[in-house]
Amino acid sequence: MGKNPATATNTANLDSHATEAGPAAASTPRAASTSHAADAASSPAPYLQVRDLCKHYGEGEARATVLHDVTTTVSKGEICVLLGPSGSGKSTFLNLVGGLEAADSGSINVGGTELTSLTSKQLGEYRRDKLGFVFQFYNLVPDLTIRENIEVTAHLSANPLPIDDLLHSLGLYEHRAKFPRQVSGGQQQRCAIGRALVKNPGLLLCDEPTGALDYQTSKEILELMENVNRDYGCTVVIVTHNDAIRHMAHRVLRLRDGKLAEGTANVERMAARDLTW
Numbered sequence: 683m684g685k686n687p688a689t690a691t692n693t694a695n696l697d698s699h700a701t702e703a704g705p706a707a708a709s710t711p712r713a714a715s716t717s718h719a720a721d722a723a724s725s726p727a728p729y730l731q732v733r734d735l736c737k738h739y740g741e742g743e744a745r746a747t748v749l750h751d752v753t754t755t756v757s758k759g760e761i762c763v764l765l766g767p768s769g770s771g772k773s774t775f776l777n778l779v780g781g782l783e784a785a786d787s788g789s790i791n792v793g794g795t796e797l798t799s800l801t802s803k804q805l806g807e808y809r810r811d812k813l814g815f816v817f818q819f820y821n822l823v824p825d826l827t828i829r830e831n832i833e834v835t836a837h838l839s840a841n842p843l844p845i846d847d848l849l850h851s852l853g854l855y856e857h858r859a860k861f862p863r864q865v866s867g868g869q870q871q872r873c874a875i876g877r878a879l880v881k882n883p884g885l886l887l888c889d890e891p892t893g894a895l896d897y898q899t900s901k902e903i904l905e906l907m908e909n910v911n912r913d914y915g916c917t918v919v920i921v922t923h924n925d926a927i928r929h930m931a932h933r934v935l936r937l938r939d940g941k942l943a944e945g946t947a948n949v950e951r952m953a954a955r956d957l958t959w
């Protein structure tokens with residue numbers, strides 16, 4: 683099968699990471715590799731298109747414009763990292779793309795769905811069917827096992843991935859019967875990633891996914907996310923303060939005071955992918 687154009691450049695890099703991340707994390711979730719990967723292999727079409735996006739909070743003297751005419755495109759299968767200082771609007775951007783908040787103006791198109799024209803019921807269906815969310819804090823259900831935490835989301839999904847394959851690819855199969863308190867922070871975050879992925883989402887939105895983890899565990903989680911992106915073909919947007927994360931990106935966006943500024947991306951990946959910056 684041809685490589686996903688968005689991920690072809692990081693394969694060698696991932697392969698070299700694979701041993702560090704452990705065989706489970708490096709293994710390909712064969713049965714689980716489904717339509718997104720195949721689709722992405724044939725076309726680097728845009729998956730997320732944002733145009734002239736504006737958002738403010740408050741009114742009168744308290745009114746603050748948080749996003750100013752933000753326009754960007756992320757191709758199908760890309761990893762996009764959104765950097766910026768605290769308060770620059772990163773989480774707000776993610777919340778709008780995730781259909782959690784409404785924009786004041788502009789458009790957000792995700793996989794052909796224009797979010798700004800959806801009813802709240804349709805937005806709920808969009809979040810359920812197309813999106814995976816990963817947050818800084820794992821928000822696992824404490825009295826469900828690792829497997830059950832993933833299973834709950836699978837039950838809500840029209841087309842869930844096979845859970846045991848996913849547990850293997852996350853390096854969690856041996857820990858599947860444990861409760862969250864019985865595993866490490868990194869393993870809890872792997873479970874949270876599994877919970878987001880089991881829906882087989884087209885778009886994975888991650889808000890500071892390594893913010894609560896130490897350096898080594900963060901590195902393993904990032905490697906896992908690269909593997910996930912490669913094997914499942916989902917488009918990934920990662921919001922972070924952590925400048926080091928930019929090295930895993932196909933595309934880097936920088937927000938400053940709600941405006942999108944020019945960014946930098948991994949030079950080799952840029953060259954290979956003909957990115958605009």
Ligand SMILES: Nc1ncnc2c1ncn2[C@@H]1O[C@H](COP(=O)(O)OP(=O)(O)OP(=O)(O)O)[C@@H](O)[C@H]1O
Nearest residue numbers: 739740748766767768769770771772773774775923
């Ligand atoms: N619900 C809200 N009501 C009012 N103001 C808000 C709300 N959410 C965010 N803000 C404000 O919008 C601005 C951008 O917030 P946002 O959380 O998007 O920034 P951020 O870049 O994600 O910051 P951080 O890196 O600290 O999480 C901030 O000034 C914040 O105080």
